[in-house]
Amino acid sequence: MDIKEIVRALRGTWWVPLLGLLLGGLVAMGITLAATPVYTSHTQLFVSTTDSSTTSDVFQGNQFAEKRIASYAELLTSRELASRVVAEMDLDVTPDQLASKIAADPVAGTVVLDVSVTDESAQRAQLMAAGVAGEFIKAVEELETPAGSAASPVKVTVFGVADLPGSPSAPRPALNIALGAVLGLLVGAATSIVRAKLDRSVKDPEEAAELAGAPVIAVILRDDELKNDHHIEPHSTSRSAEAFRQLQTNLQFLDVDSPPRVLMVSSAVPAEGKTTVAVNLALSLADAGQRVVILEADLRRPRVTSYLGLVAGAGLTNILTGQARIEDVEQFYGDSGLVVIGAGPVAPNPAQLLASGSMGALLDELRKTYDYVILDAPPLLPVADATGLAVLADGVLLSVRHGSTTKDQLARTRSTLDRVGARTVGTVLNIVPVRDEVSSTYGYDHDYAPVARPATAG
Numbered sequence: 094m095d096i097k098e099i100v101r102a103l104r105g106t107w108w109v110p111l112l113g114l115l116l117g118g119l120v121a122m123g124i125t126l127a128a129t130p131v132y133t134s135h136t137q138l139f140v141s142t143t144d145s146s147t148t149s150d151v152f153q154g155n156q157f158a159e160k161r162i163a164s165y166a167e168l169l170t171s172r173e174l175a176s177r178v179v180a181e182m183d184l185d186v187t188p189d190q191l192a193s194k195i196a197a198d199p200v201a202g203t204v205v206l207d208v209s210v211t212d213e214s215a216q217r218a219q220l221m222a223a224g225v226a227g228e229f230i231k232a233v234e235e236l237e238t239p240a241g242s243a244a245s246p247v248k249v250t251v252f253g254v255a256d257l258p259g260s261p262s263a264p265r266p267a268l269n270i271a272l273g274a275v276l277g278l279l280v281g282a283a284t285s286i287v288r289a290k291l292d293r294s295v296k297d298p299e300e301a302a303e304l305a306g307a308p309v310i311a312v313i314l315r316d317d318e319l320k321n322d323h324h325i326e327p328h329s330t331s332r333s334a335e336a337f338r339q340l341q342t343n344l345q346f347l348d349v350d351s352p353p354r355v356l357m358v359s360s361a362v363p364a365e366g367k368t369t370v371a372v373n374l375a376l377s378l379a380d381a382g383q384r385v386v387i388l389e390a391d392l393r394r395p396r397v398t399s400y401l402g403l404v405a406g407a408g409l410t411n412i413l414t415g416q417a418r419i420e421d422v423e424q425f426y427g428d429s430g431l432v433v434i435g436a437g438p439v440a441p442n443p444a445q446l447l448a449s450g451s452m453g454a455l456l457d458e459l460r461k462t463y464d465y466v467i468l469d470a471p472p473l474l475p476v477a478d479a480t481g482l483a484v485l486a487d488g489v490l491l492s493v494r495h496g497s498t499t500k501d502q503l504a505r506t507r508s509t510l511d512r513v514g515a516r517t518v519g520t521v522l523n524i525v526p527v528r529d530e531v532s533s534t535y536g537y538d539h540d541y542a543p544v545a546r547p548a549t550a551g
Contacts, residue, residue: 102289103282105296110281117277118270125269130261132215134222137253138206138229140165142246161247162199162206168236169197169208169229177228182220194218195225205252215258222255293499301493301520304503306511310347310519311340313370314527323400324372327380327429333373340370340521341377344490353488353518354463355456357390359470359479360492361502366523367492368396371469374490378465379431386423386432386459387467390482392443395436397469401426408437413451419458432463443471448481456485473506480513488518495525 103110140162168174175192178184184191198207210225212218230249237247295301298309316333318325325334345352358371368391375387388409389397398405403424411417412434424433440446447470459466468486470479483489489510493503510517 098289099286101297102286106285106288109285109288110278113277113279113281113284114274115277117280118274120277121269121273122266124273125264125266128264129213131211131213131263132218132258132260133209133211133262134215134218134255134258135207135209135253136222136226136251136255138165138208138226139250139252140204140206141248141250143244143248162204165206165229165233165249166197166199168232169206169225170195174225174228174232177232178221178224181228182224184221191221194221210255211262219255219257226251226255292496293501294496295493295498295500295503295522296496298522300500301503301522304500304507305491305493305517305520306507307491307517307520309522310343311336311521312525313337313340313366313521313523315524319369319373323369323396324376327376337373337377338381340374341381344374344378344519347488347518353486353516354460355466355468355485355487356490356518357468357470357479357483357486357488358490358492359483360472360494361474361498361506362472363394363475365472365492365494365498367472368400368469370490370492370521370523371467372397372400375431375465375467376426376429378467379429383464384430384462385465385467386434386463387469388434388459389436390447390468390479391471392436392440392446392478393471393476395469397433398424398435401433403433403435405435406437408435410437410440410446412437412455413446413449414440415451419455444476444478444481447478448484452482453485473509474502480509480515483510483515484513486515488516491517491520492523493520494523497524 170192172188172192175188175195179186179188179191194211196209196211199205200207208222208225208229210218210222212221230251233247233249234245238245295304298312302309313319313336314332316331318329318331319333325331325337344356347353356374358367358374360367371387375385379385387397389395390409391397392410395405397403398408403426407417407422409422411422412419419434422434422437424435425431426433446452456466468482470482473479473483491503491506507517
């Protein structure tokens with residue numbers, strides 16, 4: 094993924110990193126509150142040699158002590174030294190437990206050892222640190238005293254007396270919560286990016302155009318009005334209404350010399366908003382003064398008449414079977430001038446009817462009377478009904494649902510149409526979330542409603 098895709102993924106699911114931030118902080122807070130406070134007492138030990146009569150002896154003694162420092166650090170955290178401290182101080186812990194509480198770090202370039210002891214009690218941590226220092230001095234004296242000699246050439250001195258800690262060394266609430274929140278944020282961001290990487294749905298207009306083989310000529314935002322009523326009111330200034338007007342305008346100028354007049358509206362699979370697109374495109378064309386008829390060509394699940402509140406009785410199937418004429422079944426939607434032909438009774442062979450010569454003759458007849466013939470067709474992948482109908486139409490308009498239609502489905506839809514020689518004239522990216530990046534790209538995040546003006550006196 095490139096930077097642009099990563100940014101789009103994070104913007105599209107901004108709430109996931111935010112949720113990770115909150116959960117990470119809460120988990121860290123819970124762990125911090127449940128943890129038992131511990132205290133750390135510190136002491137410092139200075140290592141030197143006893144033979145320092147000359148400057149040369151001092152220098153050699155320091156080199157000797159520096160070489161010993163790493164070994165002494167290991168000795169301080171050993172089980173043997175811990176056993177001596179437990180025995181000497183009569184502690185109620187095992188040598189292994191005490192050894193795990195001790196930390197020793199040589200100060201680089203010096204002969205100083207930083208020693209710390211951590212315990213749940215501040216006083217006991219101080220006593221243990223003092224005991225460790227005392228027993229370590231004895232152990233070094235034993236180990237470094239040569240055989241037959243009465244004194245050790247190495248001297249260990251307590252340079253910093255074990256302190257009494259005034260506050261717990263762990264847990265550290267502010268740091269833990271901050272680290273938990275940052276970790277949660279990173280996990281949330283990674284989740285968003287991985288999710289976007291694995292997401293096969295179509296969200297980008299350029300990608301939709303490439304897969305469909307036709308330009309995106311409209312972007313329709315998710316709209317409660319469309320969700321409930323499925324059609325926009327005349328003269329509406331909503332974003333969806335403006336989007337359908339742009340679709341109507343773009344459609345008229347797709348091919349100035351021979352614009353598609355018989356237009357089939359379909360989608361890859363059901364629930365992609367194809368009927369809503371067909372209905373509102375027809376209404377927008379009629380509102381622009383065009384003579385428009387819309388056919389309910391989805392004979393399996395007709396929706397046009399119900400969306401427009403018309404009667405679902407005789408219709409297309411009656412015409413195709415010779416039982417009725419156009420004027421017998423056509424209905425008018427309000428004062429818009431839009432003519433609607435419903436699906437009619439259920440047909441046992443919808444694919445054959447839609448691809449029949451009767452259907453071709455009907456479209457030729459409607460072409461003579463109307464400027465635009467809109468066909469609300471079935472989805473292309475589940476059934477073969479729309480494939481034969483696409484050949485009879487001047488062009489196909491595909492409805493692609495943002496975040497739902499997959500890349501594979503759209504690619505297969507294009508292959509289906511190409512196989513029969515149908516022409517896809519445009520793509521509609523449908524039901525786009527208002528907060529999506531596509532919305533701002535197309536300017537739909539800006540409102541441009543008319544400003545109220547005083548009436549002109551006359």
